[in-house]
Amino acid sequence: MTEEFTYSLDADGVATITWDIGPDKSMNVLSETGIRQLDAHIDRAIDDAAVKGVVITSAKPDFAAGMDLNVIAAMREKGEASGQNPAKTVFDYIMQLHGVLRKIERMGKDPKTNKGGKPVAVATPGTALGIGYEIMLAGHRRFAAENPKAKIGLPEIMVGIFPGAGGTTRLIRMLGLMGAAPFLLEGKLSDPKKAKMAGLVDEVVAPEELTAKAKEWVLSASEPDYTKPWDAKGFKIPGGGPYHPAGFQTFLGGVAMSHGKSQGAYPAIKAMLSAAYEGAMVNFDNALKIEARWFTNILMNPSSSAMIRSLFVNKQAIEKGARRPAGVPDMAVKKLGVLGAGMMGAGIAYVALNAGIEVVLVDRDQESADRGKATIEGLLDESVKKRRIDAAKKDATLTRLTATPNYEQLQGCDLIVEAVFEDLGLKAKVTEMAEAQLGPDAIFASNTSTLPITELAKGSSRPDRFVGIHFFSPVHKMMLVEIIKGEKTGDEAVAKALDFVRQIRKTPIVVNDARFFYANRCIIPYLNEGIRMIAEGVAPALIDNAARQAGMPVGPLQLTDETSLELGLKIAAATKAALGDAYEETPADDVLRNMVTHKNRLGRKSGGGFYDYDARGKRVGLWAGLAELYPPKAEQPDVAVVQNRLLAVQALEAIRALEEGVLVDIREGDVGAILGWGFAPWSGGPLSWVDMGGTQTFTDLCEELAATFGPRFAAPQLLRDMAAKGDSFYSRFATAA
Numbered sequence: 001m002t003e004e005f006t007y008s009l010d011a012d013g014v015a016t017i018t019w020d021i022g023p024d025k026s027m028n029v030l031s032e033t034g035i036r037q038l039d040a041h042i043d044r045a046i047d048d049a050a051v052k053g054v055v056i057t058s059a060k061p062d063f064a065a066g067m068d069l070n071v072i073a074a075m076r077e078k079g080e081a082s083g084q085n086p087a088k089t090v091f092d093y094i095m096q097l098h099g100v101l102r103k104i105e106r107m108g109k110d111p112k113t114n115k116g117g118k119p120v121a122v123a124t125p126g127t128a129l130g131i132g133y134e135i136m137l138a139g140h141r142r143f144a145a146e147n148p149k150a151k152i153g154l155p156e157i158m159v160g161i162f163p164g165a166g167g168t169t170r171l172i173r174m175l176g177l178m179g180a181a182p183f184l185l186e187g188k189l190s191d192p193k194k195a196k197m198a199g200l201v202d203e204v205v206a207p208e209e210l211t212a213k214a215k216e217w218v219l220s221a222s223e224p225d226y227t228k229p230w231d232a233k234g235f236k237i238p239g240g241g242p243y244h245p246a247g248f249q250t251f252l253g254g255v256a257m258s259h260g261k262s263q264g265a266y267p268a269i270k271a272m273l274s275a276a277y278e279g280a281m282v283n284f285d286n287a288l289k290i291e292a293r294w295f296t297n298i299l300m301n302p303s304s305s306a307m308i309r310s311l312f313v314n315k316q317a318i319e320k321g322a323r324r325p326a327g328v329p330d331m332a333v334k335k336l337g338v339l340g341a342g343m344m345g346a347g348i349a350y351v352a353l354n355a356g357i358e359v360v361l362v363d364r365d366q367e368s369a370d371r372g373k374a375t376i377e378g379l380l381d382e383s384v385k386k387r388r389i390d391a392a393k394k395d396a397t398l399t400r401l402t403a404t405p406n407y408e409q410l411q412g413c414d415l416i417v418e419a420v421f422e423d424l425g426l427k428a429k430v431t432e433m434a435e436a437q438l439g440p441d442a443i444f445a446s447n448t449s450t451l452p453i454t455e456l457a458k459g460s461s462r463p464d465r466f467v468g469i470h471f472f473s474p475v476h477k478m479m480l481v482e483i484i485k486g487e488k489t490g491d492e493a494v495a496k497a498l499d500f501v502r503q504i505r506k507t508p509i510v511v512n513d514a515r516f517f518y519a520n521r522c523i524i525p526y527l528n529e530g531i532r533m534i535a536e537g538v539a540p541a542l543i544d545n546a547a548r549q550a551g552m553p554v555g556p557l558q559l560t561d562e563t564s565l566e567l568g569l570k571i572a573a574a575t576k577a578a579l580g581d582a583y584e585e586t587p588a589d590d591v592l593r594n595m596v597t598h599k600n601r602l603g604r605k606s607g608g609g610f611y612d613y614d615a616r617g618k619r620v621g622l623w624a625g626l627a628e629l630y631p632p633k634a635e636q637p638d639v640a641v642v643q644n645r646l647l648a649v650q651a652l653e654a655i656r657a658l659e660e661g662v663l664v665d666i667r668e669g670d671v672g673a674i675l676g677w678g679f680a681p682w683s684g685g686p687l688s689w690v691d692m693g694g695t696q697t698f699t700d701l702c703e704e705l706a707a708t709f710g711p712r713f714a715a716p717q718l719l720r721d722m723a724a725k726g727d728s729f730y731s732r733f734a735t736a737a
Contacts, residue, residue, distance in 0.1 A: 002021070002022060002033065003037065004019065004020070004021045004022075004028075004031065004033055004034040004037055005017055005018065005019055005020075005034060005037040005038050005041055006018045006020070007041045007044060007045075009048070009050065009051060010215075012052070012215070012219060013050055013051055013052035013053070013219075014051075014052060014053055014054070014055060014215045014218050014219065015041075015044075015045045015048070015051045015053070015054045015055070016054075016055045016056075016057065016211070016215075017038065017041045017042075017045075017054060017055070017056045017057075018057055018058065018059050019034075019056070019057070019058045019059070019060075019063070019064065020058065020059035020060055021034065026060070027060065027062055027064070027065040027127075028058055028060055028062070028063065028064040028065065028132065029064065029065050029066060029067065029068040030064065030066070030067050030068060030131045030132075031068050031071060032071060035096070035097060035100060038100060039099075039100045039103070042054075042100065042103050042104055042107075043103075045107075045118065046103075046107060046108040046118065051118065052118065052119075052218065052219065053118045053119040053120065053121070053218035053219065053221065053226075054107070054118065054119070054120045054121070054218070055120075055121050055122075055123060055211060055214045055215055055218060056104075056120065056121070056122045056123070056135065056139060057122070057123040057124070057125070057210070057211060057214070058124065058125055058126075060125075060126075061125055061126045062124070062125065062126035062127040062128070062150070063122075063124035063125065063126060063127065063128035063132045063136070064127075064128055064129065064130070064131065064132025064133075064135070065127070065129055065130070065132065066129045066130025066131050066132055066155075066156075067130055067131040067165070070313060086300065087296055087300050090296045090299050090300065091292055091293065091296040094164060094165070094292040094295055094296060095289070095292050097131075097165050098165065098166060098288045098289075098291075098292060101134065101135065101137075101138040101165060101166050102138070102166075102285070102288065104120055104135070104138040104139060105120075105138045105139075105140075105228055105231075106231075107119070107120055107140075107226065109227075109231075114227065114231060114232075115223070116223075117223070117226060117227075118226070119140050119141070119217070119218050119221040119225060119226035120138075120139045120140050120141075120218075120226065121139060121140065121141045121142075121143060121214040121215075121217050121218050122135060122136040122138075122139035122141070122142055122143070122214075123143040123144075123145075123210050123211060123213075123214040124136065124142075124143070124144050124145065124150070124152070124201075125145045125147070125150075125207060125210055126145065126147050126149070126150040127149075127150045127151045127152070128144070128150075128151075128152050129151065129152070129153060129154070129155055129189070130154060130155065130156055130163070130167075131165050133152060133153060133154055133167065133200075134154070134163060134165040134166055134167040134170070136201070137166060137167060137170040137171065137174070138166065138170070140221070140225060140226040140228070141202050141203070141214070141217050141218075141221070141225070141226075142200070142201040142202045142203070143201065143202065143203050143204075143205060143210060143213060143214045143217075144192035144195060144196070144201045144203070144204050144205075145192065145204075145205060145206070145207040145210045146192060146193070146204050146205065146206055146207060147191075147192060147207065148191050148192075148193075148387070148388075149191075150191055150192055151189040151190070151191065152189065152190050152191070152192060152195040152200055152201065153183050153187065153188060153189040153190055153195070153200065154167050154171070154183055154184060154187065155187040155189060156187065156268075157184070157185065157186070157187045157266075157268055157269065157272070158187045158311070159307050159308055159311045159312050160266070160267075160268050160298075160303055160304045160306070160307025160308055160311070160681075160682065160684075161268055161295070161298055161299065161304055161307075161308070162184065162268045162269075162271060162272035162275070162294075162295065162298065163184065163272075164291060164292065164294075164295030164298075166288060166291065167184075168184060168272055168275050168276055168279070168291050169275070169276075169279050169284065169287045169288055169291050171183060171184060172184075172237065172276055172279075172280065173229065173230045173235075173237055173238075173284070174199060174229075174238075175198075175199050175238060176237060176238030176239030176240075177237075177239060177276060177280075178239055179198070179199065179238065179239070183198075183200070184272060184276075185269060185272070192204045203217075228284075230284045231284065237280055241280045241281060242277055242280050242281055243281070265548075265549060265550065265551035265680065265682050266303075266551070266681075266682045267298060267301045267303050267304065267682065268298050268301075268303075268304065271294040271295070271297055271298040271301075272294070274294050275290055275291045275293075275294035275295070278290045278294075279291055302692045303682045303683065303684070303692070305684075306682075306683060306684025306685070306688040306689075306691075306692060307681065307682065307684050309670075309684055309688070309730075310667075310670045310671055310674060310684040310685050310688060311671070311674065311681070311684075314667035314670065314671050315507060315671050315675075317667065318507060318508065318509065318667060318668060318671055319502070319507055319508075321498065321502075322665070322667070323498070323508075323509075323510045323664075323665060323668070324494075324495055324498050324499075325491035325492075325494055325495050327491075328491050328492055328495040330499060331414075331443075331492065331495050331496040331499045332499050332500075332503055333352070333357050333414055333415045333496070333499065333500045333503060334357070334358065334414055335357070335358045335359075335360070335412050335413045335414055335415075336349070336352045336357050336358070336359045336360070336413060336414075336415050336416075336417065336500075337359075337360045337362065337410040337413035337415070337416040337417070337434065338352075338359060338360070338361050338362065338416075338417050338419060339362050339363075339416065339417070339418040339419060339420055339430045339434060340362075340363060340418065340419040340420040340421075340430075341361050341362070341363035341368055341369050341371060341372025341373070341375075341403065342372065342419065343375065343473065343474070344419045344447060344471065344473060344475065345361065345363075345372060345417075345419035345420075345447075346361070346372040346373075346375035346376050347375075347471065347473070347474055347475025347476055348417055348419060348447065348471055348475055349361045349372065349376055349401065350375075350376045350379050350380075350475065350476055351475055351476055351504045351506075352500075352503075352504060353376065353397050353398075353400055353401055354397065354504070355503045355504045355505070356400075357400070357503065357504075358400045359400060359401050359402070360402045360404065360409045360410055360413060361373065361376075361401060361402065361403045361404070362404060362405065362406070362407060362409070362410065362434075363403075363405060364405060365405050366403075366404070366405050368405070369403040369404055369405055370403055372403055373398075373401060373403040376398075376401065377394075377398065379476060380394045380397060380398070381394070407433050407434060407436070407437055408437055410434055410437040410438065411437050411438075411439075412439075413437075413438065413442060414439075414441065414442050414443070414496075415442065415443050415444075415445065415496060415500055416434050416435075416438065416442065416443070416444045416445065417445045417446075417447055417469055418430055418431060418434070418444070418445065418446045418447060418448075419447040419471075422448060422449070422450055422451060422574070424451060424455065424456070424459075427446065427448070427451070427456055427459060428456075428458075428459030429459075431444060431446075431456070431459045431460050432459065432461075435460060435461055435462070442465070443465050443466075443467065443492070443493050443496040443497070444460060444462075444465060444466050444467075445466075445467050445468065445469040445493075445497060446466075446467075446468050446469070447468075447469055447470060447471055448468060448470065449470055449516075449517075449520055450515065450516055450520065450571060450574065450575075452486075452513050452514065452515055453466070453467070453468040453484045453485070453486035453489065453513045454486040454487045454488070454513050456468075456486075457486045457487075457488060457489070463486065463487075463488035463489070464488050464489065464490035464492075464493065465490065465492065465493050466486060466488070466489060466493065467483065467484065467485065467486070467489050467493040467494060467496070467497050468482070468483065468484030468485075468486070468513070468517070469481060469482075469483055469484075469497050469500070469501075470482035470483075470484060470517060470519070472519070472676060472677075478506075478675075478676075479506050479507050479675045480506065480507055480508075480509065480519070480671075480672055480675035480676040481501045481506045481507070481508050481509075482508075482509055482511060482517055482518060482519055482672065482676070483497045483498065483501070483508050483509065483510045483511070484510075484511055484512070484513055484517050485510065485511070485512050485513060486513045487513065489513075494510060498510070507671065507675055509665075509668035509669075509671065509672040509676075510664070510665075510668065511657075511662050511663055511664065511668070512661055512662050512663075512664065513662075514657075514660065514662045515575070515578065517662070518654075518657050518662055518663050518668075518669070518672060519672060519673075519676040519677060521653055521657060521662075522650050522653040522654055522657070522673065522677065522679075522686070523559075523650070523676075523677040524571070525649040525650060525652075525653050525712070526552075526556050526559075526646060526649060526650050526677075527556045527559060527560050527563075527568065527588075528556075528586060528588040529556065529588075529645055529646055529649045530543050530544070530547070530555065530556025530557050530560070530646065531556065531557070531560065531568075531587075531588040531591045531592065532586065532587045532588050532591075533642070533645075534557070534591050534610075534626070534630050535587035535588070535590060535591050535630060536587070536633075537630065537631065537632050537633035538632065538633070538636065538637060538642065539632040539636055540557055540610060540622050540626060540627075540632075541622060542636055542637075542639070542642060543555060543556065543557055543642060543646075544556070544557050544558055546639045546642040546643050546646065547642075547643070547646050549639065549643065550643040550646060550647055550680055551680030551681060551682045551683065552646070552678060552679070552680055553678040554678070556646065557609075557610040557611070558610070558611065558619070560603070560609065560610065561603045561604045561609035561610055561611050561619075562603070562604055563603070564602060564603035564604075564605060564609075565592055565595050565596050565601060565602055565603045565609050565610075566596050566602045566603060566606075567603075568592050569589075569592045569593060569596050569597075572588075572589050572592065591630070594629065595609070595610075595629075599625065599629070601623065604617060604619070605617075608623060609623070610622065610623060610626060611623060612624075644701060644705065645705060645709065645713075647679075647680065647686075647689065648698075648701060648702065648705060648713060649712065649713070650673070650679060650686055651686035651687070651689055651690055651698070652702065652712075652713065652715075652716065652719075654669050654673065654685075654686040654687060655686075655687070655690070655716050655718060655719050656716050657669070658687075658718065658729075659716050659717070659718040666687050666729050666730065666733045669685060669686065669687050670684055670685025670686065670687050670688050671685065672685075673685045673686050687729040687730075688729075688730070690719075690728075690729065691728040691729050691730055694728070695719060695722045695723040695726075695727060695728060695729075696723040696726070698715075698719065698723075699715045699719055699720060699723040702714065702715040702719070703715065
């Protein structure tokens with residue numbers, strides 16, 4: 001059996017428990033084996049009279065990435081497979097973990113007198129997330145090495161669960177609800193210095209002194225130092241509990257704040273607030289039981305399973321190369337050429353420079369190239385201001401950048417990413433100019449968001465080495481990158497694109513070529529459906545608020561403003577030109593035409609679209625003229641109807657993409673939807689959302705919507721076949737997933 005935790009005792013009587021799950025793993029994660037080993041080592045330290053105290057640390061550069069979410073994902077299945085109540089199986093497992101951490105906290109104290117025990121210091125050399133930080137919370141003194149790259153906190157809410165190994169209960173008792181809220185409700189992570197300022201850790205020390213300082217504290221600690229405040233008489237939650245006048249307002253405000261941000265769409269937030277509220281009214285040990293019950297509740301919720309599957313299991317598999325062509329050697333990028341120094345091109349150059357890649361940024365003249373360089377320098381200045389990097393790192397990064405109109409500077413580049421205007425003629429011209437400077441092994445990629453890669457590859461002298469790499473804006477913030485295979489794109493081009501995305505630490509999906517690829521073909525119907533409703537007389541506030549309450553990060557009208565109404569009109573015109581008579585005009589086209597052509601409402605960047613904006617670009621409210629142009633009807637549709645239309649139109653497009661072979665892997669369909677355009681993360685993605693309700697239920701919904709609103713909601717044949725057989729996407733396509 002692998003030793004995930006090792007134990008040693010020094011001459012001073014300090015036992016050191018060191019976490020290291022093995023040389024083949026870059027980061028510690030807590031497994032069932034690890035829990036048992038940690039428990040046994042704690043028992044050994046308690047029982048050994050020679051042990052004066054304990055230091056828990058890591059042999060790796062970081063402490064822990066958290067619990068192995070594959071274990072969490074399998075908890076319910078284990079209970080079901082054994083024929084037991086799956087909820088009880090989960091609850092018992094969580095209580096076992098609570099027992100180990102509570103044992104660390106008590107460390108042999110007499111249960112009646114609360115006397116005795118031994119001090120425990122937990123020392124992290126780097127990042128400590130999730131269960132890693134919950135172990136730290138159970139210790140009596142928390143040490144962190146001075147490491148600006150390290151992150152400390154509880155990010156569980158981001159994958160559909162909440163800190164359920166005592167993190168919720170302990171942090172609220174340490175910091176009060178308001179102090180703990182950013183770390184629990186938003187999953188906020190802090191570097192060691194900020195963590196100390198917030199009260200998450202007690203001491204930040206030089207890396208080389210980490211273990212020594214922890215041992216020094218253990219040997220000098222007195223009994224009050226290793227008695228938790230909540231185990232002492234007279235303890236009160238900072239800021240007050242739910243029945244304290246000030247505490248009542250705090251808890252009420254916390255609920256309002258969280259609902260305002262989540263719109264009630266995330267079950268884990270509701271469960272965590274319930275655990276916090278109920279736990280604050282009882283003693284600590286009962287509070288842990290309440291936390292475990294609510295954690296079990298959320299693990300039994302299909303939303304949690306779907307989020308864990310998409311945002312951890314599947315995302316991790318994709319990032320590790322699940323779709324990388326077999327047999328192609330490593331093709332990491334050494335020198336990158338970027339054609340076009342606008343916001344997109346500069347953004348691509350910026351993320352590549354941050355990854356240590358040499359970049360040549362090319363535009364039509366030096367002035368344009370320099371503007372792109374200035375954009376990059378501005379992003380670096382922002383990082384310096386936020387203390388993510390220092391001035392020396394900024395200068396070193398800029399030395400890797402060449403901004404020029406000279407295509408000869410592209411010599412030696414092994415990857416080119418073209419990011420010029422969406423014009424076939426222009427793209428063909430810059431492709432020819434760039435390829436004239438490249439070696440035979442170089443790969444050429446287009447960042448087009450709408451034009452088919454197969455068509456663009458006709459402008460290349462080597463279409464087998466031509467691939468699409470579609471970034472989302474703003475590049476430095478958006479995590480998804482869509483890699484598009486044209487009809488002649490070869491394996492080396494795909495591998496090169498995937499290796500580049502890995503270098504810049506983003507998440508790739510690989511799709512086959514078609515107009516709008518995968519992400520845009522799903523997001524455009526969402527935008528158009530919201531705009532259609534305007535023409536139908538649906539109140540704009542209802543449209544956007546219903547979308548947010550369904551879990552979308554922004555409503556379709558607000559998102560149209562952000563991306564530009566003018567761009568939407570141009571995309572419609574380009575699509576019509578490409579499809580000819582096959583293009584169907586929609587009410588959304590009329591609305592965009594009226595807004596842009598007749599009212600000069602172009603979107604946020606121009607100061608006004610569906611919404612009004614102040615001089616700083618801040619949204620101040622819906623445009624009053626919209627109600628005059630498209631008066632809302634006296635009788636408005638039910639919120640659920642609006643939500644079903646907005647979600648179903650996206651899910652249907654995802655299913656069509658799968659049916660047509662554009663989308664090959666359902667994992668990428670769900671992960672890409674969440675990371676690319678924010679499809680209701682609570683659902684795990686559009687295909688998981690359909691599975692959650694069942695394919696027959698969704699087919700029935702589509703028939704109902706099609707009968708009322710039109711054939712765009714008609715169920716694809718693939719969906720009908722699956723419904724007839726009782727299939728789900730994650731059962732039928734399990735071999736692909």
